[in-house]
Amino acid sequence: MVSALERDVRERFRRSGYTLTSQRRAVLEALKDFKGHPSAEEVYLVVKKRNPRVALGTVYQALSVLEEIGLIEAKHWSESPVRYDLNTEPHHDIRCIRCGEVTEIRGVEFEDFAARIRENTPYEVTNASLVIEGVCPNCQSQN
Amino acid sequence: MVSALERDVRERFRRSGYTLTSQRRAVLEALKDFKGHPSAEEVYLVVKKRNPRVALGTVYQALSVLEEIGLIEAKHWSESPVRYDLNTEPHHDIRCIRCGEVTEIRGVEFEDFAARIRENTPYEVTNASLVIEGVCPNCQSQN
DNA sequence: ATCAGTGCAAAGACTTTGCACCACT
DNA sequence: AGTGGTGCAAAGTCTTTGCACTGAT
Numbered sequence: 001m002v003s004a005l006e007r008d009v010r011e012r013f014r015r016s017g018y019t020l021t022s023q024r025r026a027v028l029e030a031l032k033d034f035k036g037h038p039s040a041e042e043v044y045l046v047v048k049k050r051n052p053r054v055a056l057g058t059v060y061q062a063l064s065v066l067e068e069i070g071l072i073e074a075k076h077w078s079e080s081p082v083r084y085d086l087n088t089e090p091h092h093d094i095r096c097i098r099c100g101e102v103t104e105i106r107g108v109e110f111e112d113f114a115a116r117i118r119e120n121t122p123y124e125v126t127n128a129s130l131v132i133e134g135v136c137p138n139c140q141s142q143n
Numbered sequence: 144m145v146s147a148l149e150r151d152v153r154e155r156f157r158r159s160g161y162t163l164t165s166q167r168r169a170v171l172e173a174l175k176d177f178k179g180h181p182s183a184e185e186v187y188l189v190v191k192k193r194n195p196r197v198a199l200g201t202v203y204q205a206l207s208v209l210e211e212i213g214l215i216e217a218k219h220w221s222e223s224p225v226r227y228d229l230n231t232e233p234h235h236d237i238r239c240i241r242c243g244e245v246t247e248i249r250g251v252e253f254e255d256f257a258a259r260i261r262e263n264t265p266y267e268v269t270n271a272s273l274v275i276e277g278v279c280p281n282c283q284s285q286n
Numbered sequence: 287a288t289c290a291g292t293g294c295a296a297a298g299a300c301t302t303t304g305c306a307c308c309a310c311t
Numbered sequence: 312a313g314t315g316g317t318g319c320a321a322a323g324t325c326t327t328t329g330c331a332c333t334g335a336t
Contacts, residue, residue, distance in 0.1 A: 134268040136266050137265045
């Protein structure tokens with residue numbers, strides 16, 4: 001059976017005009033398998049295991065295409081490298097500023113809030129996301 | 144008369160243990176004067192006009208100290224350089240992905256939302272902020 | 287044959303670091 | 312004289328770019 005995600009992937013590539021290449025698919029697979037929010041470098045390492053010929057530059061390019069067509073989301077936390085995740089259910093993540101662990105936050109509804117933003121600006125909003133950082137329970141106890 | 148901000152500045156430096164040097168003050172002044180959200184480089188250019196001997200590295204260091212003690216806020220939009228603003232009234236900014244213009248969004252209340260976040264995670268939240276991007280009216284009309 | 291996509295290396299942008307010097311205790 | 316801060320340059324990290332090559336229409 002072809003999954004809904006699979007159909008969505010093909011559909012988005014078709015509409016965008018970009019080609020669904022094996023490298024781009026591999027990046028998507030790597031993101032699917034990766035627990036947490038890998039950086040481009042981390043995605044690259046996973047992808048390279050299966051196909052050692054892929055270049056880091058290609059992974060960057062693939063991530064940028066996948067983000068552009070809405071299949072993945074880029075997270076800009078305050079430490080440097082951009083991290084990515086599959087754009088499935090809307091959800092929010094918090095990242096520990098000590099150890100870097102990323103955890104999902106449940107029970108917080110963002111959509112009404114995003115709607116309010118759209119009502120209150122003449123901009124055409126393309127991205128409204130949360131950056132949440134803190135200290136995880138584990139690191140708190142190590143004080 | 145010594146302004147409230149001025150008192151706050153001294154107080155925060157005192158509590159933090161950092162020294163309120165002329166360079167750090169100059170960075171703060173530059174941020175006060177700058178309309179919009181300057182990058183470290185832009186702050187540096189302003190500061191250098193008054194004191195040509197300051198180094199870019201010092202500006203980076205000063206910004207990092209000022210952020211740490213809560214006097215300024217760092218904004219991580221999706222294009223690369225971090226941009227800063229004075230941490231005065233809570234407010235939200237949207238940045239045009241075409242021209243880079245930053246505009247304040249009014250009429251959106253974040254505090255209840257932030258409280259919900261705190262309730263729904265075991266992390267000690269140190270930073271919860273919004274990244275909002277879009278296309279400004281001016282750039283929309285240039286399509 | 288064409289043309290988007292790729293691999294590779296080199297360049298680029300932004301930021302941090304190391305270290306000698308400085309200024310204030 | 313000791314300690315945190317500074318100026319400067321060099322190094323570092325993350326990302327993009329140029330270009331020749333490849334692979335699918």
